[in-house]
Amino acid sequence: MSQLPSDVSAELNPDPRPGNRRDFVKSAGLAALGLATTPLLLSSCDTKPAPVAETQPAAAGGGAHGLSFPAGFLWGTATASYQVEGAVNVDGRGPSIWDTFSHTPGKIANNDTGDVACDFYHRYKEDTQLIKSLNAKAFRFSIAWSRIFPTGKGAPNQKGLDFYNRLVDELLANGIQPFATLYHWDLPQALQDQYKGWQGRETAQAFGDYAGYMAEKLSDRVKHFFTLNELWTFIQLGYGDGVFAPGLKLPPAELNQARHHAVLAHGLAVQAIRAHGRPDTRVGLAENIKVAVPYIETPEHIKAAEIATREFNAGYTTVILEGKYTDTFLKNAGANAPKFTAEDLKIISSPLDFCGINIYNPEAYVRAADNAEGYEKIPFAKSHPTSTSKWELLAPEVLYWGARHMQNIWKVKELYITENGCSGTDELTPENRVNDTDRVAFLRGYLSQLQRAVTDGAPVKGYFYWSLVDNFEWASGYGIRFGLFYMDYKTLKRYPKASAEYFRTMAQQNAVL
Structure with a gap:
């Protein structure tokens, strides 16, 4: 799933202007996609950058730049359970809040649902071959909590576990490393009914128990677990703005408490995975961090961007990696600040083996300012290029600064880009081709x-590119497409796009071409 900024109204109503994509490609969009591919300044940190790892040389003639990645760099793609699996009433799966939400008229574009989605549940072997065809060596998927525990807790459902056992075995048999995400928004409906979902501390405890169970059952083969995906998105949009499941608009104090329970759930899951997983099991987080990009790469503006990024993420990444809420966050929340204990903060900040970040667009361009914050946000121009999703403001350098901020602010030692992708209006030609030149340009610029x-x-x-195949894009339904493979939703046939060929060649040569 793609990252959304604070203003989500445009996301739910893709730009209706005719020729939007065509005009975008012809105008400033492609120019923006090719921004600076050479280093400008390094960082405002005092220490020198770490030594560059030995890289594999790009193949002769491999593009204009031949920008190589280190040997062993993992090329992968990603999906999420409710977005691709379908089979919502199969083999004992319990209902999730997204089943309920998508079946509520008017909540999803065209009243689409994930009932069938891409039918990944029955076609995972076919899709594994698609992953393999991309030369990808890793696949990030999510586990549907309600397939394992239909009511969120209690007796496990063996048939649900069997599916993920089959999937993991199929991936490994094809030389693909499984990266499992334990929560990608499809909360068991029973927990919403019983505890008001993430409003209840009991849900956090139930998540920890579920995480421990999955580590016990899968860590003999799955070595990388992500706890929760995009806490900001499922809390803010689901419990604050009401545009995602469960569709609530809570007052600030209750929203902040739900936010706290989500980060607590992450910490409890980390502890449970360590307690029940194999000794070599690795655990991390996948969060859509809000990245401040320095509008000019000079030391004072870079420092301002670091200050802004830390505060933009105060309720999620910052408290998880630092074990405290920032003073500014608590001051701004005032009487609406979450209630927590010192023990909560210790659990929340349980040490991680790695971090995953989902990055599509910057939260803001910032510059240094002589004010209390130490930075100033620069408004986006009305003409700033976007993808077909109007929230996706295109700025390739956000991938650079997202990675550098994680390193410089929080000293993260191992990092994965767990989502990054470009939406489009992809059309299948009579020859069964999709000429998504916009996505190819996106990949070249961002990578x-x-x-x-x-x-x-x-x-x-x-x-990890988002996504392997076109799928159910939450409140946008099937109206927008992110996949490397085109999905014909009538026949469920998959067709490779031009971007799939481009990704395949990059992965093969381990370089941007």
């Missing part, structure tokens, strides 16, 4: 910036 970050010492170990 050039990622390669720049790695060259400058950012500890990025892999990149």
Whole structure:
């Protein structure tokens, strides 16, 4: 799933203007996608960048730049359970809040649902071959909590576990490393009914128990677990703005408490995975961090961007990695601040083996300012290029600064780009082709910036494109497409796009081409 900024109204109503994509490609969009592929300044940190890892040379003639990644860099792609699996009433799966929400008239574009989605539940072997065809060596998928515990807790459902056992075995048999996400928003409906979902501390405890169970059952083969995906999104949009499941608009104090329970659930899951997983099990987080990009890469503006990024993420990434809410966060919340204990903060900040970040667009461009905050946000121009999703403001350098901020602010030692992608209006030609030149340009521009970050010492170990196939895009339904493979929703046939060929070649040569 893609990252959304605070103003989500445009997301739910893709730009209706005719020729929007065509005009975008012809105008400033492609120019923006090719922004700076060479280093400008390194960082405001006092220390020198870490030594650059030894890289594999790009193949002869491999593009204009031949920007190589380190040997062993993981190329992968990603999906999420409710967005692709379908089979919502199969093999004992319990209902989730997204089943309920998508079946509520008017909540999803065209009243689409995930009932069938991409039918990944029955077609996972076919889709594994698609992953393999991309030369990808890793696949990030999520586990549907209600397939394992239909009511969120209690007796496990063996048939649900069997499915993920089959999937993991299929991936490994094809040389693909499984990266499992334990929560990608499809909360068991029973927990929403019984505890008001993330408003209840009991839900956090139930998540910890579920995480421990999955680590016990899968960590003999799955070595990387993500706890929760995009806490900001499922809390803010689901419990604050009401545009995602469960569709609530809570007052600030209750919203902040739900936010606290989500980060607490993460910490409890980390502890449970360590307690029940194999000794070599690795655990991390996948969060859509809000990235401040320095509008000019000079030391004072870079420092301002670091200050802003830390505060933009105060309720999620910052408290998880620092074990405290920032003074500014608590001051701004005032009487609406979450209630917590010192023990809560200790649990929340349980040490991680790695971090995953989902990055699509910057939260803001910032510059240094002589004010209490130390930075000033620069409004986006009305003409700033976007993808077909109007929230997706295109700025390839956000991938560079997202990685560098994780390194410089929080000293993260191992990092993955767990989501990054471009939506489009992809159309299938009579020859069954999709000429998504916009997505190819997106990949070239963004990955050039990622390669720049790695060259400058950012500890990025892999990149997961969102998404493998077109799928159910939450409140937008099936109206927008992010996949490397085109999905014909009538026949469920998959067709490779031009971007799939581009990704395949990059993964093969381990370089931006």
